[in-house]
Amino acid sequence: MTTIKASCPTCGDVELTPPQVRLVVCTVPAWSFYAFDCPECTDEVRKHATDEVARLLTTGGVPAEHWSVPAEALEEHTGSTISWDDVLDFTLALESTDVVAAAATRLPHPA
Known part of the structure; x- marks a missing residue:
């Protein structure tokens, strides 16, 4: 070997x-x-x-x-980074609005 x-x-x-x-x-x-x-x-x-x-x-x-x-992963990113407050605001927005359900009700249903 x-x-x-x-x-x-x-x-x-x-x-x-x-x-x-x-x-x-x-x-x-x-x-x-x-x-x-x-x-x-x-x-x-x-x-x-x-x-x-x-x-x-x-x-x-x-x-x-x-x-x-x-x-x-190789892209160059510019602008400010996301803060913890931004993450918390996003989480609260998801809890108060059912984004997926709202989007699904707008889709045409197949016959």
Whole structure:
């Protein structure tokens, strides 16, 4: 079986097998990572996975999990943020008006 050498910030160099390593390849390359539980101290170690690291790990038998970031998460947002008062006002409005029922009564009923 393939041996993967990695480093733990606490224990130093460690040897792992492919099932001990998790590789996540993201559509945003800066968010790709690999992680493992250190066999010596049991801490989870998570590090950035460049394209080269991802290629080496997959060649070594580590399956890649693919993660697609929704476009909405990458949108640039401008304007003021929602406050807790805004959330409370919205909640109170939902409790005082049955928006779904009102919208449903306006729909034409099938014959």
